[in-house]
Amino acid sequence: MKLQHLYLTPTTMIKKILLSLFLLVSASPLFAQNAPIMDYGFRLGLTAHPTFGWIKAENGKGNGTSLGFSYGLLADFNFAENYSLATGITVTTINGKSTEINPRLYAQNANTTAATAYDLKYKLQYLELPLTVKLKTNKIGDLRWYGQFGLSNDFNIGARQDAESGGKGIVTNQNIKSSTRFYRAGLILGGGGEFDVDTHTSITAGLTYNNGFTNIVKDGDRSVKNHYIALNFGIFF
Incomplete structure (x- = not known):
């Protein structure tokens, strides 16, 4: 199979993710009917919060943190009283300087x-x-x-960059x-x-560390990775 047949455009990927989430939500009552244990329910919520991103470059150094933003849907599949499969779909910006x-x-x-x-500033946007x-x-x-632990799967939907050298600007907001x-x-x-507001509504707040471990650039053997800390805010219904 040729590699190009495996490539999915961002639009196709978004459609597949939304369809998968819809099917999972639709099927959850069926699983609950056949489950031998108590159904602890499914919760859907909204989130909007800042991110603080930074860059680690193999052939260089990072230059502090940069502010970004994340917003979208949250979903908790509660399979036991104190355990959940937590997922969702957000648009997350990870900015950083190097x-x-x-x-x-x-x-x-x-x-x-x-x-x-x-001196580079990365401005990357992902469907997370x-x-x-x-x-x-x-x-x-x-x-x-x-407490929360797991894998972040991010799909690039936008990438721009500022660059300068020797104090002289080269590009501003260039599409990369x-x-x-x-x-x-x-x-x-x-x-x-x-925190429970009422029977079916709760507010959530917390801190997340997202450690990127894949190369984000296509530049020969050069390796660049981005990471961020998020101050999470959300509401479940």
């Missing part, structure tokens, strides 16, 4: 072969589909604490989608609390 030596995108247009430092396990404590009044990879994977570690 100083890198001779990135091919810019060095190939330079008039010198000498090692040159470029997390797959995690959420472990919850028993309720303490209307509050329960949780063709120079970045479509898929990003990351490790999710997080925790927080959920």
